[in-house]
Amino acid sequence: MSTLPIADEQVGVDVDFHDVRRVFPGTVALDGLNLHIPGGQLLALLGPSGCGKTTALRLLAGFDSPDAGTIAVGGRDVRGLPPNQRDMGMVFQAYSLFPTMTARDNVGFGLRMRRHDSGKRSARATELLELVGLSDHVDKYPHQLSGGQQQRVALARALAIRPRVLLLDEPLSALDAKVREQLRDEIRRLQVELGVTTLFVTHDQEEALSMADQVGVMRAGRLEQIAAPQRLYDEPATAFVATFVGTMNRLEAIMVDGSSVRIGDQTLPIRGASPGGAGTPVEVLVRPEALRIRPDVEGVWEVFVATFRGATTRLQLRRGEESASADVPSEVASSYPPGARCSISLPDGPALVAPPQPSAP
Structure with missing residues (x-):
């Protein structure tokens, strides 16, 4: 498996939420969220269902709009920009691969939409599939791949466009324990190699603590604490954080x-x-x-x-x-x-x- 970076020299961009508020009928999903992700770091948002972590990710991706506050990427306010203009790669819990495309074509799809020529698409896709350990599976279709292999294809596809920000929405929860452990190590290795700023949403404490540079624990639309994993575990700021983590x-x-x-x-x-x-x-x-x-x-x-x-x-x-x-x-x-x-x-x-x-x- 290749261990060389596949992107051009890439410096991660800062991501900032400032007083972001999002209200749905009967629910305050985000209640003045302030969050800073330093460039090149992986930040995990952790919390119970309904705490607002997925809403924050969707707002950053452009799938939803805040009612108040600003969201900046690299110092630029991205509110109003459609998702396809935000240069973000996203990996979902569901693999969302095109069933009639090979692994290579799935990975190259984003480049195809950006009108890259077929030779460059194929080379880039092959390079990424090698990086995620699927060099022997480039011409296979999704139904010929295991769940873990399909999620690796989805990850390679998200990275193919050289995103400024990588968004991971519970990408491992559908996998069995052994594959989940292997893939989280793989995601972390790639993230460090490429230096891409990453927001990872999960309800799994072990994933958050083992993968992230920083972990933010959310409750009812607010951040209870954000800290490095060991500090969060050893020095919880509130009783909720103490009992939720570990x-x-x-x-x-x-x-x-x-x-x-x-x-x-x-x-x-x-x-x-x-x-x-x-x-x-x-x-x-x-x-x-x-x-x-x-x-x-x-x-x-x-x-x-x-x-x-x-x-x-x-x-x-x-x-x-x-x-x-x-x-x-x-x-x-x-x-x-x-x-x-x-x-x-x-x-x-x-x-x-x-x-x-x-x-x-």
């Missing part, structure tokens, strides 16, 4: 005052705004891998499930109606058989706290 324990605690919280035998400073004054019930949010655990015959926590996960084993703990997860190295997991008693503690340093979640009816 697994998060919510442990019962009590506020000591407006700046510290008491959980078990520990008193810790809090991070962010206080949810209440002294005596306020709260929950402390902590990752399973950060939760400290030790065998303790007098401990108030009990192990009830141990799940092997390779290098680590996840222990499911309970204390009355309260539950928690803790990750321990697998080589010491035998110290925590089901029924074992243990104690837990939190890392030193500021704790993220949130109001208690309402009980299920």
